[in-house]
Amino acid sequence: MQQAQERKLELESGSVETIEAILSHDVVKKALEMARLQEPYCIEEQIEICEVPAPPMKEVHRAELIKEKMRAYGLEAELDPVGNVIGRYKGIDPEAPLCAVTAHLDTVFGEDVDVKVRRKNGRLYAPGISDDTRGLADMLQVIRCLVSNNIKTKGDILFVATVGEEAEGDLRGVKRLFYTSGIHIDGMLALDYADPGRLLWGSTGSKRYKIEYMGPGGHSFLNFGEYPSATQALCRAGALLANLEVPKNPKTTFTIGTMQGGSTVNSIAERAECEIDLRSSDNKTLYALVDAVLPLFSKGAELENEHWGIQDESIKVKCKVTPLGHRPAGTQSDSSPVLQAAGAAMKALGIELTQYTCASTDQNVPMSMGIPSTTLGTGGREGFNHSLNEWYEPLRSYEGPQLALLTLLALVGLEGGPRPMLKIYSGQSQHHGSSAL
Numbered sequence: 001m002q003q004a005q006e007r008k009l010e011l012e013s014g015s016v017e018t019i020e021a022i023l024s025h026d027v028v029k030k031a032l033e034m035a036r037l038q039e040p041y042c043i044e045e046q047i048e049i050c051e052v053p054a055p056p057m058k059e060v061h062r063a064e065l066i067k068e069k070m071r072a073y074g075l076e077a078e079l080d081p082v083g084n085v086i087g088r089y090k091g092i093d094p095e096a097p098l099c100a101v102t103a104h105l106d107t108v109f110g111e112d113v114d115v116k117v118r119r120k121n122g123r124l125y126a127p128g129i130s131d132d133t134r135g136l137a138d139m140l141q142v143i144r145c146l147v148s149n150n151i152k153t154k155g156d157i158l159f160v161a162t163v164g165e166e167a168e169g170d171l172r173g174v175k176r177l178f179y180t181s182g183i184h185i186d187g188m189l190a191l192d193y194a195d196p197g198r199l200l201w202g203s204t205g206s207k208r209y210k211i212e213y214m215g216p217g218g219h220s221f222l223n224f225g226e227y228p229s230a231t232q233a234l235c236r237a238g239a240l241l242a243n244l245e246v247p248k249n250p251k252t253t254f255t256i257g258t259m260q261g262g263s264t265v266n267s268i269a270e271r272a273e274c275e276i277d278l279r280s281s282d283n284k285t286l287y288a289l290v291d292a293v294l295p296l297f298s299k300g301a302e303l304e305n306e307h308w309g310i311q312d313e314s315i316k317v318k319c320k321v322t323p324l325g326h327r328p329a330g331t332q333s334d335s336s337p338v339l340q341a342a343g344a345a346m347k348a349l350g351i352e353l354t355q356y357t358c359a360s361t362d363q364n365v366p367m368s369m370g371i372p373s374t375t376l377g378t379g380g381r382e383g384f385n386h387s388l389n390e391w392y393e394p395l396r397s398y399e400g401p402q403l404a405l406l407t408l409l410a411l412v413g414l415e416g417g418p419r420p421m422l423k424i425y426s427g428q429s430q431h432h433g434s435s436a437l
Contacts, residue, residue: 007201007334009356011347015340015410018418019348022409025417031145032402038141039398043124045069046137046392047117050129055113059083059105059163062136066105066161069140074147075159082176085161089146089153092415096155097186097422099411101142101404102174102362103135103378104165104192108386123393130382130392134400135191136161138378141401142408154413155420158185165192165362170325174362178369186425187338187411188373189404190362193385194392196377196399197354199342202281203364203373204251205329207290209276211237211297213261215317217270224268228304228317231261231269237300237319238274241293251358252280252289275324281358283329283368294321327360330367337421338372341410345403371425376404 022028035042054062060083067085070077075087085105091098107128109115117126139159146157162173178185213230238256246252254276261272278293280286301319310316332339346353363373379400381393413420 007356009199009334009339009343009353011343012335012340015344015421016347018410018421019341019344019406021418022406022414023348025414027149027151028409028414031149031151031405034145034148035141035401035405036398038144039394042137042141042401043394043397045140046129046133047124049136050117050126050133051115053111053115054105054107054128055109055111056106056166056168057164058111062105063161063163066136070143070159073140073143075143080176080181082172083163084173084177087143087159089143089157089159091153091155091157091412093154093413096413097411097420097424098156098158098184099408099422100158100160100177100185100188101139101408102160102162102188102190103139104132104162104173104362105136106163106166106169107131108166113388123391125389125391127388127390129390130194131385131390132165132192134194134378134380134382134392138191138400138404142404145401145405151409152415153409154415155422157408157412158183162362168325171327171362171365174365178365178371184425185366185371187371187422188363188366189338189407190373190375191378191400191404192361192375193377194380194382195354196351196379196403197346198377199339199346199353199356200359200361200363200375201334201339201356202331202358203329203367204279204281204358204360205283205286205364205368206277206279206325206327206360207286208278208324209294210322210324211274211276212320212322213272213301213317214320215270216315218268220266220268225308227268227315228308228310229268230272230317233301233304233317233319234259234261234272234274236303237297240296240299244292244296246289247285250280250282250285252285254278254289254293281329281331286329297321327364328368330364332367332372336372337411337423338374341421342374342376342403342407345406345410349399349402349406351399351403369427371427372422376400376407
């Protein structure tokens with residue numbers, strides 16, 4: 001089995017001192033205690049959100065619910081052109097950095113799936129109860145802690161419930177936020193998965209394609225040897241792919257995720273198709289993998305045609321490649337302010353860093369642009385995500401909003417506290433001072 005490169009987060013003294021200084025403020029202590037005391041309410045809100053379906057590409061009803069909740073808790077909130085819910089918590093210093101916090105609205109489940117929450121032995125059971133309903137509830141709890149305690153941050157905080165994080169959504173919500181919204185963002189925290197001891201230093205990128213083979217078809221006996229087979233062309237390509245060697249570090253993977261084709265058992269297949277998923281935590285390696293893999297599928301058609309001696313172009317099996325999605329990869333150093341702030345906040349809250357790794361979340365887009373980004377666990381325990389048996393257990397689940405709140409305050413700064421750990425992002429793709437939400 002391939003293993004990703006192991007890394008260990010070493011906290012800098014300044015990061016620990018910043019968190020300690022923030023924790024010395026009574027208003028922060030009060031807010032952290034509020035997160036603990038309000039956790040029963042947060043869980044009930046999580047259940048309420050889960051029971052509003054948010055199928056892929058159809059998140060509007062849940063988006064409207066989150067928008068109204070943000071407004072009820074004191075933020076100006078609106079839906080952007082792709083359906084993201086955006087609310088801004090305004091800081092006191094217009095020159096201070098802005099940090100975005102995201103949790104995704106969509107689930108992997110279709111409209112016909114029952115999302116009613118069941119309780120059993122201290123656990124909540126429902127499709128989507130954790131991923132990422134818990135992240136949305138976590139975000140709302142952080143908003144309540146800020147507003148109710150009138151915490152004065154130096155920089156602004158942008159709370160965003162994003163669309164399209166899962167599968168075919170292809171990160172369309174966060175891509176809109178960072179590529180075309182015009183909002184200047186200096187750092188980002190995504191709230192996703194339960195374990196508060198998990199921290200991401202890197203983003204696993206992916207490229208996905210649909211591969212289609214088209215041929216003349218024919219009778220399996222009468223036309224044997226006369227016409228090539230679309231399914232056999234796919235099999236030939238699959239055999240080539242199966243023998244491909246890829247780097248172990250950075251971890252790089254490939255898979256044929258789906259395959260289908262043919263019409264009857266006694267026919268030479270006229271059509272065949274598959275979907276492939278290519279991944280790496282390094283963009284250069286990811287693109288090199290694409291360059292190595294895609295020609296193999298064209299080669300599969302060539303081999304099938306050559307095997308039967310097909311010269312007539314009109315009856316050759318042909319290959320068509322269609323891009324399905326692209327999640328950019330990214331990495332950052334351990335000195336990144338988001339990693340240092342989160343790691344120091346974990347230490348202060350007594351949360352053990354159990355996983356320091358890479359994954360694919362909303363953070364992929366900003367991290368690929370060089371914007372400090374990571375993903376925080378939302379508290380509690382979870383299991384069987386993306387299945388009908390998904391469950392969530394609110395064990396010390398208040399640690400999620402506590403961790404997000406403390407990390408945020410370190411990044412954007414607190415009135416009367418140390419300077420923000422985030423720096424102003426100097427990339428050219430965004431414009432500071434935009435009037436957008």
